[in-house]
Amino acid sequence: MTVATKVRPIIGLEIHVQLRTRTKLFCGCEVQTDAPPNSRVCGICLGHPGTLPVMNRVALESAALAGMALGCEIARFTKWDRKSYYYPDLPKNYQISQYDIPLAAGGTFEFDVDGSPREIRIRRAHLEEDAGKNIHDTPGCTLVDLNRTGTPLLEIVTEPDLASADDTYAFCVELQRLVRHLGVSEADMQKGHMRFEPNVNVAIEHNGREYRTPIAEVKNINSFKFVRQAISYEIERQVAVWEENNDYVIGKASNENRGWDADRGVTEFQRGKEAAHDYRYFPDPDLLPVQLSDETLGSIRAQLVERPVQRRRRFASEYGLSMKDAETIVEHRPTADLFDEVIKLGGPAEIAGKQFVNVWLKHANDRGVAVTELGVEAARIAELAKMTAEGTVNKTAANQLADAMLTRSNCPSALAKELGLVQVQDADATARWVDEAFAANQQAVSDARTNPKKMQAAIGFLRGQVMKLSGGKADPKLVGKLIEERLQQP
Amino acid sequence: MTTPLDIPVAEIAAGVRIGKLSALDIVSLALARVESLQPQLRAFISVDADRAMNLARKIDEQRAAGREIGALAGVPVAVKDNMCTTFGATTCGSKILAPFHAQEAAHVVDQLESAGAIVIGKTNLDEFAMGSSTENSAFFTTANPWDVSRVAGGSSGGSTAAVAARLIPGALGSDTGGSIREPASFCGIVGLKPTYGRVSRYGLVAYGSSLDQIGPIARTARDAALLLSVIAGHDPRDSTSANEPAPDYVAALDRPIRGLRIGVSEEYFGAGLNHEVQATVRAAIAAIESQGATVLPIHLPHMKYGIACYYLIATAEASSNLARFDGVHYGHRTPRPADIIDLYSSTRGEGFGAEVKRRIMLGTFALSSGYYDAYYLKALKVRTLIKSDFESAFRDVDVIASPVAPTIAFPIGEKSDDPLAMYLADIYTVSANLAGIPAISIPCGFDASGLPVGMQLMGNYFAEDRLLNIAHQYQQVTDWHNHMPALG
Numbered sequence: 001m002t003v004a005t006k007v008r009p010i011i012g013l014e015i016h017v018q019l020r021t022r023t024k025l026f027c028g029c030e031v032q033t034d035a036p037p038n039s040r041v042c043g044i045c046l047g048h049p050g051t052l053p054v055m056n057r058v059a060l061e062s063a064a065l066a067g068m069a070l071g072c073e074i075a076r077f078t079k080w081d082r083k084s085y086y087y088p089d090l091p092k093n094y095q096i097s098q099y100d101i102p103l104a105a106g107g108t109f110e111f112d113v114d115g116s117p118r119e120i121r122i123r124r125a126h127l128e129e130d131a132g133k134n135i136h137d138t139p140g141c142t143l144v145d146l147n148r149t150g151t152p153l154l155e156i157v158t159e160p161d162l163a164s165a166d167d168t169y170a171f172c173v174e175l176q177r178l179v180r181h182l183g184v185s186e187a188d189m190q191k192g193h194m195r196f197e198p199n200v201n202v203a204i205e206h207n208g209r210e211y212r213t214p215i216a217e218v219k220n221i222n223s224f225k226f227v228r229q230a231i232s233y234e235i236e237r238q239v240a241v242w243e244e245n246n247d248y249v250i251g252k253a254s255n256e257n258r259g260w261d262a263d264r265g266v267t268e269f270q271r272g273k274e275a276a277h278d279y280r281y282f283p284d285p286d287l288l289p290v291q292l293s294d295e296t297l298g299s300i301r302a303q304l305v306e307r308p309v310q311r312r313r314r315f316a317s318e319y320g321l322s323m324k325d326a327e328t329i330v331e332h333r334p335t336a337d338l339f340d341e342v343i344k345l346g347g348p349a350e351i352a353g354k355q356f357v358n359v360w361l362k363h364a365n366d367r368g369v370a371v372t373e374l375g376v377e378a379a380r381i382a383e384l385a386k387m388t389a390e391g392t393v394n395k396t397a398a399n400q401l402a403d404a405m406l407t408r409s410n411c412p413s414a415l416a417k418e419l420g421l422v423q424v425q426d427a428d429a430t431a432r433w434v435d436e437a438f439a440a441n442q443q444a445v446s447d448a449r450t451n452p453k454k455m456q457a458a459i460g461f462l463r464g465q466v467m468k469l470s471g472g473k474a475d476p477k478l479v480g481k482l483i484e485e486r487l488q489q490p
Numbered sequence: 491m492t493t494p495l496d497i498p499v500a501e502i503a504a505g506v507r508i509g510k511l512s513a514l515d516i517v518s519l520a521l522a523r524v525e526s527l528q529p530q531l532r533a534f535i536s537v538d539a540d541r542a543m544n545l546a547r548k549i550d551e552q553r554a555a556g557r558e559i560g561a562l563a564g565v566p567v568a569v570k571d572n573m574c575t576t577f578g579a580t581t582c583g584s585k586i587l588a589p590f591h592a593q594e595a596a597h598v599v600d601q602l603e604s605a606g607a608i609v610i611g612k613t614n615l616d617e618f619a620m621g622s623s624t625e626n627s628a629f630f631t632t633a634n635p636w637d638v639s640r641v642a643g644g645s646s647g648g649s650t651a652a653v654a655a656r657l658i659p660g661a662l663g664s665d666t667g668g669s670i671r672e673p674a675s676f677c678g679i680v681g682l683k684p685t686y687g688r689v690s691r692y693g694l695v696a697y698g699s700s701l702d703q704i705g706p707i708a709r710t711a712r713d714a715a716l717l718l719s720v721i722a723g724h725d726p727r728d729s730t731s732a733n734e735p736a737p738d739y740v741a742a743l744d745r746p747i748r749g750l751r752i753g754v755s756e757e758y759f760g761a762g763l764n765h766e767v768q769a770t771v772r773a774a775i776a777a778i779e780s781q782g783a784t785v786l787p788i789h790l791p792h793m794k795y796g797i798a799c800y801y802l803i804a805t806a807e808a809s810s811n812l813a814r815f816d817g818v819h820y821g822h823r824t825p826r827p828a829d830i831i832d833l834y835s836s837t838r839g840e841g842f843g844a845e846v847k848r849r850i851m852l853g854t855f856a857l858s859s860g861y862y863d864a865y866y867l868k869a870l871k872v873r874t875l876i877k878s879d880f881e882s883a884f885r886d887v888d889v890i891a892s893p894v895a896p897t898i899a900f901p902i903g904e905k906s907d908d909p910l911a912m913y914l915a916d917i918y919t920v921s922a923n924l925a926g927i928p929a930i931s932i933p934c935g936f937d938a939s940g941l942p943v944g945m946q947l948m949g950n951y952f953a954e955d956r957l958l959n960i961a962h963q964y965q966q967v968t969d970w971h972n973h974m975p976a977l978g
Contacts, residue, residue, distance in 0.1 A: 043593050047814045049582070049695040050574040050596060052728050082810050084857075086834055093813035144818070280857040282866060285700035285807055288729050 002243050006205035009235045010212075011168050011198055012160030015175065016153045017185050018130065018193040019062045024150035025129045026053030026096060026287075031152075033191065037135075037145040045150035047091035052286050055080075059152035060103070060290065062184040063127040064300050066154055067104025069182055069307055070122045074297055078103050079289040084280045088144050089132035097128035097155075099281040103290075109158075110309050111174035113167055115323045120171055121159035128153050154184075160199060165231035172196060172224050177308040181333045189223055196221045200234040201250070204242055213238040213248055215255045218267055230260045233267055311336055319349035325357045334372040335361070338381075347382030348389040355385050359402045376405050384412045394476050396467075397421040424473045427482070430466070433474060434482045437465040448487055459483060495519055496974075499565050499659045499713040500740075503606070506564030509553060513564030517546035517608055520566035524611065524657045527977060530638050532630040533652040535571045536578045537611035542566065545608045562720060563606030568661045570646050571612035572619055573704070574693040575599055582695050583617045583627040583645075586815045586822045586841025596693020597728070598662055598704050598721045605720045613648025613661060617843045618812065619669055619697045621645050622915040625906045626845045633902070634676060635975035636941050640899040643673025643915075649707045650677040655977055660708040660717050664694055666701045667800050668895070668919025671931035674707060675894035675944025678933040678973065680714045680961060681707045683919075685952050686926035687732035689718075690725030696811040698804035699730075701923040709971050711932070711961035715739035718954060734952060742955035743962040748782030750960065753887030757793045758918055764897045766937040771893045774934035774945045778891070778964055788883045788890065792875040793921050797913055799876065800920035801849075802856045802869035808846075809853030815841060848909060877925045884950040889960060892918050894931045894944040922948050930957040933970040942970070 024031055027044035043051040064074050081099035107122035130153045132146035156175070162168045176194060179185040187193050201215040216238070218230045242248045255273035260266075283289075306314070308330045315326035315336075330336045342352050356371075360381060364371040384405070388398045393416055404415050416422050424430065438445050441462060448458035466479045494502055494516045505511030521539045528534060549564050569575070572582045574592035581587045599609060616626035624632040624647035632647040634640040635655035642651040646663025650670075653661050654677035663670040665683035674681025682705045689704045696702060706717035722736035754775060759768055779785050817823035817837030824840055827833035842850070856865040883890060895915050905912040922929035927948055934945040949957045965971055 046819060048593065048820070049580070049587065049590065049814070050592060050693040051594070052692050054727060054729050084810060084813060086813070086816065088818045088830065091814060091819050093816060094810055278859045280810070280854065280859070280862075282806060282810070282857050282862070285698075286696075286729060 002206060002246055004204045004206060004239050004243055007235070007239055008203040008205075009163055009165075009200065009231070010160045010203060011162035011164075011200050011231060012158045013156075013162070013168065013171070013199065014197040015156045015172075016195040017066070017156065017179055017187065019059050019152040019154055020183065020185050021056060021059045021062065021152055023056060025056050025059050025127070025152040026150055029150065033148045033151065035147055037143070038147060040147040041149065045091070046146060053096060053284075055287060055290070056152065059127060061300050063103050063125070063152070063154050064292065064297070065182055065303055066179060066184045067107070067125045068301060068304055069178055070104065070107040070109050070125060070156065072104035072107030072122055072125060074104050074292060075101055076292050076297075077101065077289060078292075080284040080287040081281045082284045085277060087131065087134075088142065089134045089146070089149070091132070091146065091149065095129060095131065096284055096287070098126035102126035109171075109175070110307075111171050112309060112312070112323075113170045118167060118170070120161040123157045123159050125154055125156045128155055165228045165235070168198060168231055169224055169228040172227055174309060177331065181305060181308045183333070192222050194222070196227050198227060198231050198234075200231055200238070202235055202238050202242075204239065211242060211246065212250050213242050214250050214253045216258050216267065217255070218258050218260055219270065221260050226260055226262055229265060230267055233265065234258070237267065305333070308336075315339070315353075319343060319353055321349070321353040325353050328357055328361065329353075332370060334370060338372050338378055341378035342382045342385065345379050345382040347385040351389045352382065352385035355388065355398065355402075356381070359399060363402070363406060374406060375409075380405055380412055387412060387416065391423055391425065391475055391477070392416065393421050394423050394472070394474075396472055397423065420471070420473065422473065423475045424470060425475055425478070427478065430470070430474050430478050431482055433466045433469040434479070434486055436469055437462055438486060441465060445487075459487075493519060495523060495656045495659060497659070498710055499562065499708060499716050502565045502659060503562050506549065506553065507559060511564065513546035513549040513608070514543060516564055517542050517566050517610065520610055520658050524652070527655055527657060530977065531633050531635060531651050531655055533613055533632050533642070533648045533655070533657060534568065534611045535581055535583065535614050535629060535648065538577050539610070541577050542608050542610040545603075549606055549608075560604060560606030562602065562716070565607045565660065566610045566658050567602060567607045568611050568613045568649060568652055568658050569596070569599060569602075569609055570615050570619075570649050570661070570663050572615060572664055572695045572697075573599055573612075573662065574695070575609065575612065578612060580612070580695065581629075582619070583615045583624075583629065584841065584843070584846070585628045586838070587695075588628070588822060590821045592693070594693060597690035597725045599693065601721045602662070607720070610658065613646070613652055615648055616645035617846050618695070618808070619645040619664055619666055619702075620808070620845050620849050622668070622672055622912055623900070623902075623905065624648060624673075625902065626843055628843055631902055634899045634941075635977055636678065637899065637939075640901050640941070641676065643676030643895075643899060645669040645673075646681070646707065647673045647676075650674050650679055650681060653677070653707050653709060654679050655975060660706060660713050662704055662717070662721070663707050664697075664702055664704050665923065666698045666804055667923050668916040670705045670707060671919050671929060671944070671946060672895045672915060674931040675933075676899035676942065678936075678942025678944070678970065678975075679707060679709050680711055680930065680932055680971070681705065682714050682718060682930045682954065682957065683922060683928060684718065684722065684954050685732070685928045686923075687730050688736070688928070688952065688954065689721050690723075690728040690731045692725055692727040696807070698807040699811060700807060701800075701804055703923070711930075711958045711965055712740065712743055714930075715743055715958045715962070718958070722954075732952070737955050739955050739958050742959050745959050746782070747778070747960050747963045750783040750889070751887040752778060752783045752785045753788035753883055753890040754785055755788045755790045755793065755883070755890060755892065757790050758892035762896050762914065762917070763893060767893050767895070767897060767943050770935040770937070770943040771891070771945050774932075774964070775891045777967065778960065781963060781967065783960075786887055788887055790879045790883060790921070792872060792879050795872045796876060796921040796924060797917055799869045799872040799924060800916065801852065801913060802865050803873065803924070805849040805853030806856045806866050806869075807853065809850045809857065812842075812846065812850055817841070845909065873924045876921055880921070880925045880927055880948070888949070888956060889953070890948040892946045892948070894918060894946040898937050898939075898941040898943060918946060927951055928954045928957055930961055932961045932964060934964075934968070935970055936973070
C-alpha cells in the first residue's frame with residue numbers, strides 16, 4: 001500500500017437547468033410538472049405518430065441569454081439533433097438535443113469562495129427537451145408520468161477547473177443565483193429545476209510522478225449539499241482505491257458512472273464508461289436549423305443584467321457593504337434592484353445597507369414576502385436612512401418609524417414629527433436630562449467614576465436613564481459626550 | 491357506361507353544387523364499388539361507410555338550404571393509411587399500429603374535408619410506406635386493376651389502384667422515394683409529388699422525414715391540380731412547411747407550353763430500362779415537343795448514386811422515426827413481456843414486418859458511431875451534389891422528362907424475395923425526393939400486354955403549376971387517361 005502525499009482534486013460539472021417558460025420546448029403544453037400525472041401532455045410530447053415538433057422561441061432566447069451571462073459565444077447557426085436511446089419515460093425513444101453545434105460555447109464564469117474570487121471555464125451550454133418520470137413506487141409495475149416530457153432544459157458543461165468540494169458548492173450556488181437573476185429559471189431545487197452531475201478525479205503526486213485516477217461521473221444530484229458530500233466522498237474513495245492499487249489510473253482502469261446514495265452518504269458504481277452508449281446522434285429532420293441574426297442577438301443581449309457576483313462585489317466596494325450583507329441583498333434580484341434605487345435616491349450607503357438588512361429584510365422575512373412587497377418605496381427607505389445618518393432620528397426611533405411606515409404611506413419625516421420621534425439636538429435640554437439622571441443615580445455615578453470593574457456598565461446605565469428621560473428623543477451620541485464631560489467634572 | 495365516378499372531380503363538385511348530383515348518391519356509388527371490388531383489388535384497409543354517408547347527407551342538406559359548400563363538396567376520396575384520421579385506425583399497413591387511433595387528423599385530411607371532400611376510407615400501402623409494390627403491407631397485397639395478378643406498385647398502391655379502378659376520382663398518397671409516382675405509373679393515372687414543404691406533413695406518419703411528401707393522385711392533371719390547391723399551403727404545425735403562398739394550380743393548366751424547354755438526361759435511359767417503357771416515354775416526349783416545346787439534352791452526373799444515397803438517408807431517418815413504436819404507450823404490445831427489454835424487442839419483433847426490420851437495421855447501422863461518416867454523412871454530401879445537378883439543369887431547362895420506373899407493373903411475388911431488385915424500381919424517382927423538387931407521373935401509353943406506362947416530369951422548386959400545366963396540355967392531345975381497366 002502507498003500513502004498518497006499530495007492530492008489535487010479535478011472537478012468539472014454537467015448541470016441541467018429547467019428553463020422558466022410558459023410552454024414546453026416543442027409543443028404548446030403548459031409547463032407544470034406538479035400537475036396531476038399526465039395532465040399536461042399532447043400528441044407531440046407523447047410522441048404520437050404523425051405529430052411534429054415546433055421550436056419554442058422563448059426557450060431558445062432564454063437559453064441564449066443564459067449563455068451570454070456565462071460569458072459564452074452564441075452560435076449564429078445552430079441545429080437540433082436526435083439522441084437515441086430507449087426508455088419508457090422518453091416516448092419517441094429519442095431526445096431532441098443539440099450535439100455538435102451547441103447554442104453557447106467557450107465561456108468563463110466568476111464566483112467567490114469566502115470572498116476570494118474564482119473562475120471556471122464553461123465548455124458549452126445547449127438546449128434540449130427533458131424526459132418524463134418513471135415512478136417505481138407501486139409494487140410490480142412502473143408508472144410513467146409524462147408531464148415533464150418536453151420541458152426545456154439548458155445543459156451546461158464546465159471544464160474541470162474546480163479544485164475542491166467547497167469550491168464546487170460555491171459555484172453551484174452562484175449558478176443558481178445567476179439563472180434566477182436572469183429570470184431564465186426558477187431554479188427551485190425541491191422541484192428538480194437544477195440537477196448536477198459532477199465529474200471527479202484526483203491527481204496524486206507520488207515520488208515525483210503524477211497519477212490520475214479514472215473520472216467518476218456522479219449522476220443526477222439535486223441538492224447543493226449532496227454535491228459537496230458526493231465530491232468529498234469521491235475524492236477520499238479514489239485516493240483510497242489508488243493507495244490500495246496504483247494501477248487505479250486513467251488508461252488502466254475505466255471511467256465510471258456512479259450514483260449518490262443520500263441515505264448512506266456514499267456513491268455507488270452504476271456502469272463503466274467503456275460500455276458507452278451509442279446515441280446515434282443525427283440532425284432532426286423535423287426541425288429547421290436555427291439562425292440567430294445580429295439583431296436578435298442584440299435584443300437578447302439588451303436583457304443581460306449585471307451578474308450577481310459582480311453586483312455583490314460592487315455593493316461591497318462602492319457601497320461599503322459587508323460581503324455578507326451584499327450577499328443577502330443580491331440573493332434576490334428585485335431586492336438588489338430596490339437597494340440600488342435607494343442609493344440612487346440619496347440613501348447614505350452604510351446606514352442604508354444596515355437598515356436594509358436589519359430592518360427591511362427582517363420585516364419581509366417575518367411576513368414571508370419579498371422586501372419589494374412590503375409596500376415601502378425606495379424613496380421612503382432612502383429618506384429614513386438619510387434621517388438616521390443625519391441624526392434626525394436615532395436608531396431606536398428609526399425602528400419605530402419603520403414599523404409605522406409599513407402600515408402608513410406618509411413620508412418618514414412627517415411620521416417622525418407626528419409620532420414625536422425627532423431627535424432632540426438641543427444641548428441644553430440634553431444637559432438637563434443628564435443632570436437629572438446624575439442626581440437620581442448617585443451610586444451609578446460613583447461606580448462610573450471610581451470602580452473600574454463596574455465603570456462601563458454604570459455608564460451604559462446612565463445613558464439609558466438619560467434616553468428614558470428624553471422619551472427616546474435624545475441623540476445618543478450627544479448623550480454619551482455629555483455624560484463623559486459630566487463624569488470628568490467633580 | 492358513364493357513372494358519376496367516371497367524371498372528374500371538378501364536375502362532381504360542380505354537379506353537387508348546382509344540385510344536379512347528390513353527394514349521397516355519389517358516395518353510395520363509391521362505397522358500393524369499393525365493396526364489390528375489394529376482393530379483387532384489396533385497395534382499402536378500412537372504410538367508414540356510415541360516416542361517409544352522414545357527411546354526404548350533410549352536404550346535400552347544406553346545399554338544399556342554400557348554404558356555401560366547399561370546392562370539393564361531395565367528392566368521395568381516400569387517403570393512404572399513413573395519414574391520421576380521427577375516425578378508424580391509422581395502421582400504416584403494420585401490425586404494430588393496427589390498434590392505433592389517432593387523436594388528431596392529418597392537416598391534409600382536415601383540408602380535404604373542410605373543402606367538402608368526403609374521405610370514405612384508408613388505402614393500403616407497404617408497411618410504413620416502405621416498398622414499391624404494397625406487398626409489404628401486413629394485411630394484404632393490393633392488385634393492379636389492369637391485371638390483378640400484378641402489383642399496383644407502391645407504397646401508395648392502394649390509393650392508385652382505387653383511383654385507376656374508378657372506385658373514387660381522387661386520393662392522396664405519400665412519396666418518399668417514388669411512392670406516389672411509381673404506383674401511379676403502374677396503374678395508368680396521374681400522381682404528383684410536390685416540392686418538399688409544399689404540403690404539410692402534420693399527421694403523416696413519418697418514414698423518412700426529410701423526404702416524405704404528400705401529394706394528389708387522380709386520373710387527370712386537372713383533378714390533381716384541384717386536389718393540390720386544397721392541400722397545399724403553409725401549416726405552422728410543420729416547421730418544414732414552406733411559408734410560400736400556393737398559386738392557383740387550376741388556372742395555370744391552360745397556359746401554353748410552346749417554347750418550354752424539356753430536358754432529357756440520358757442517365758435516365760440507361761441499362762435496366764425496359765425497351766417498351768423506353769419507347770413509350772420517348773414517344774410521349776416527342777408528343778410534347780410537337781406541341782411546341784423544345785427538347786434539350788442535359789446531364790445529371792450524380793443521379794447514379796441516387797439509390798444508394800436514398801437508402802442510407804431514408805433508412806437512417808426511419809430507424810429513428812420508428813423507434814417510438816415500442817409497445818409502451820400505444821399500438822401493439824407483446825403479451826406478458828419478461829422485462830422492459832423483452833417488452834421492446836418482442837413488441838417490435840412481432841409488430842414489424844421483414845422489410846421494415848431490414849430498413850431499421852440498415853438505418854441504425856448507418857448512424858452508428860464509427861460508420862456515421864462513411865455512410866450517413868457521405869450520403870448527405872451526395873444528396874447535396876444531386877441537388878446541385880438539378881439546380882444547374884434548371885438554369886437551362888424548365889422541366890426534365892424521364893421514365894417513372896424501369897418496368898411496367900410486375901407480377902405479385904416476382905421481387906418479394908429480392909429486396910435489391912425491388913429497390914431498383916425507385917431508380918428514376920428517388921432523386922426528386924433527395925433534391926426536394928416536385929415531380930409528376932403521367933400515363934403515356936401501354937405496353938404490348940396492355941399495361942400502363944408512365945412518364946415523369948420533374949420541375950424546379952415550387953414549379954408544380956408548370957408540371958400540371960404540361961401534363962394537362964399533354965392530356966388534351968392524348969387519351970391514355972381515358973382508358974379504363976376491364977374490371978367487374
